[in-house]
Amino acid sequence: MKAPRIAGTRLGRRDPTVPPWLFVVPALVVYAFVVLYPSIAGVVYAFTDWSGIGSFSFVGLDNFHTLLHDDRALASVGNTLLLTVAIVVVQNAIGLLLALGVNTNIRSKALLRVVFFAPAVVSPVMVAFLWKYVYNPENGAGLNGILGAVGLGGLRQDWLGNPSLTLWSVAGMVVWQYAGYSMVIFLAGLQGVPAELHEAARIDGAGAWQRFRYVTWPLLAPALTINLMLSTIGGLKLFDQVYAATDGGPGTSSETLSTVLYKEAFVYGKFGYSTAVALVLALFVAAVSLIQLRYLRAREVTA
């Protein structure tokens, strides 16, 4: 792209390819006004006993103290981490396989790309609602019906009703929805791998696996960084799907930090405490993302 030279000459001697910082000011002002200011102003409530209506008083660090002794909140941290790990690993593994598949010369690859990506554009709440039918525990219905029909009746489960399985059922639903999303990002990465590198490797006698391992995989690092970051953040703050599919149940077996903070605020009317939980979640997500970004950036290479 050619540089907007005139802007450069008018505003003085500067690198003509870098637009002046002044240009971000309007967007920044709006962003600060709509997102940053309310978020930071909201933090104050984490130190109060506000019920969402009426007056409140400051309670210092009480809310954080409560959080440390709140079994339900602590169990939800464990659930959130398990869900995140499951989603990050499985979603990206399947996304990568799908991307490798549709990046070949098979026929109908354009159609397949659309089909795999389609679930990602559906509202998560709708997906959860539909999957409640898929997860119908009756033998002849939904997923259990399919398992029975293909002779795998022994694998039939009470998907959303068995407390030790619910979390994984939710993860399966999320993976189904977003594996195609990961696929698209990997696909973009794959198409940036120069054909001549593959050609050179083939001439050197590299097999399909070796070409993937030593040519494709290293060059996919930027796509992997994006995918891991997005799925990690998405997993840590997962709300819609859990809320719509199980509402944290049976019992509290699938509560995540997000469902807990939602319930504290809007069901129990404890906005102060809920804000404290939200603050902890936000700091946690930020910390994990930064560490992840540093590590993943370090292993990126260019062709």
Next chain:
Amino acid sequence: MSTGSRSLPGRGTVSRRGLLRVGGGVVAATALPSLLTACGGGGSGGKVRIVGVADEQKPITQLLAAYRKSHPDFKASTSFAPTDDVQTVVRTQLAGGNAPDIHVLYPGSGSAMSMVELAKAGLLADLSDMAWTKTIPKSFDAAYRRDGKTYLYSAGSSIIGAIYNKKVFADAGVKPPTTWSELLDVCATLKAKGIIPIALGAQTPWVTQLITYALVPNAVYAKDPTFDDEMAAGRATFADSGWADAMGKYLDLQKRGFFNDHPDGTTYEQQTSMVATGKAAMAVQVSSVLSVFRAAAKNPDDLSMFPFPGGDDPAQLWIPAGIVVGLGVSARAKNATKARQFIEFLGTQENLNAWTTAVSAIPLQRDSTTKLDPALSEFLPIIDADRAVPFMDQRWPNAEVQPAHFAAVQDLLAGKTDVKGALTQMDKAYGKKS
């Protein structure tokens, strides 16, 4: 972009003017919230703003149309949302001092949008001077009134009982049971014929509470009508009360195999379809969803209701009857007079009848003009004999007990806890301050 910008004459001026324009935008954006508040606050030309919960859409729309016939100049804007959204949206508007004139209000205490919670915060207008409030029976005080003042408009009560498939009962040669032991016999007969006796959709949280609610009136209130006061005073607990019998019976039904398999994984929709299609014989439900069950059935007339017998003396059967979700007038309503007139209109016998017919409930007062769904007729003598108890949560001190009950039942059905453990969880939630 690059070629275009090069050929633009006098770009400096353009950009400065552009910046100014953006600046103006920011000013406008800053001014916007106050503007929105002004509109939302009710300055919108005397239009009465009504926000209801989804269950109220049918009666409100119907009665609004009727009201406009006698008051052609009455202008109203209505919006309806599911329960959870109403709790978030209306509460936020109340907090922001931007309340609708008339909004959804739950009876008693025990939820974030309940009469007691909001009246405590001074957010509700006193309706006590309206004629219809004089007819509220004393036994409903806790639902409608706080400190002697009436804050809630509600057209009547819905009951919990067994919605059953008459055809399935007839084919199996059984009749609606009137005692607990008869119920067990009927269930055993149905089960022997390969029919699920009781469909239970406990995956949907609110469904979990219905069987406990159906059993607690006999197990607790028949013996101790002041149980709620005892609880409030800290002299009673769930764990050491009739609640343990009720939960024990609940669990007994599961142990005997009278529920569908995997109730914790079965949704309300699946429960509905099981009874409607005759796969299951009955479900313990609220009368307000009878129409949903009927809509799912091939022959709607197959579905009716009977009181779910929690005790062994048919003449002494107690049932749960909860005041249905209603409306309140905001203490800061901009159109207070018009809003109150509309509520006054809703309080007439004719309109109590219309509202309750729309939601399969029993009106606050009945007279010769009241036409009840025949499915509810068996409940009337029990209500008239004062053996109906409000839904238990309407007297609970905070919004955490009810979700704790849901979780406790799910854990119980999953075998993760026992009756004592489940009730201890509820006692713990009861002890929290609101």
